[in-house]
Amino acid sequence: MQKNKLATIGFVVLILAVAGGVIFFKNFQGASVQDTDAEKVAKWIGEHSVLYVQTGCIHCKEQEDLFGSNVKYLNIIDCLASSENQQACAAAEIKATPTWIIEGKAYIGVETIDELKKLTNYSE
Numbered sequence: 001m002q003k004n005k006l007a008t009i010g011f012v013v014l015i016l017a018v019a020g021g022v023i024f025f026k027n028f029q030g031a032s033v034q035d036t037d038a039e040k041v042a043k044w045i046g047e048h049s050v051l052y053v054q055t056g057c058i059h060c061k062e063q064e065d066l067f068g069s070n071v072k073y074l075n076i077i078d079c080l081a082s083s084e085n086q087q088a089c090a091a092a093e094i095k096a097t098p099t100w101i102i103e104g105k106a107y108i109g110v111e112t113i114d115e116l117k118k119l120t121n122y123s124e
Contacts, residue, residue, distance in 0.1 A: 041113065041122060042070035048120035052089055052099045054079045063098045063110045 051074050053060035064071045079089035079097060092101060100107040102119045111119070 037124070038068070038070050039073065041117060042067050042073040044122050045113075045116050045120050046074040048122075049075060049100050049102045049116070050092075051076045052079055052092065052094045052097055052101070053077070054097045055081065057097050059110050060098045066110075066113055 051063065053064070053076055055078055064074075064076070067074060077085050077088055079085055079094060092099075093106075096108050098108075098110060100111055100116070100119070102116075107119065116122075
């Protein structure tokens with residue numbers, strides 16, 4: 001009888017852990033562009049901004065990951081990818097990455113999708 005009780009408790013804990021994980025990842029994903037019109041939003045942001053990153057930058061990866069598979073629509077310059085990119089970053093006076101340039105103004109650090117929509121004047 002004791003074994004059945006432990007097995008039942010273990011099963012309940014497992015179910016709660018799985019449910020908690022699903023809720024966590026659903027909420028985490030909800031903060032990204034992977035909602036309805038995600039592609040449209042990413043294209044708009046890409047057309048109205050430049051994102052400067054550098055290989056190995058964890059915050060740059062974090063920023064890119066917010067866009068999921070739609071990251072391909074962003075206008076991204078990796079400051080370490082080539083001498084041409086290094087010159088572009090120097091010309092844009094990039095001091096840290098990630099840096100967004102939107103309407104000539106620099107925004108340093110990871111920005112939320114909602115903030116980028118505001119900064120680029122996205123309208124649905």
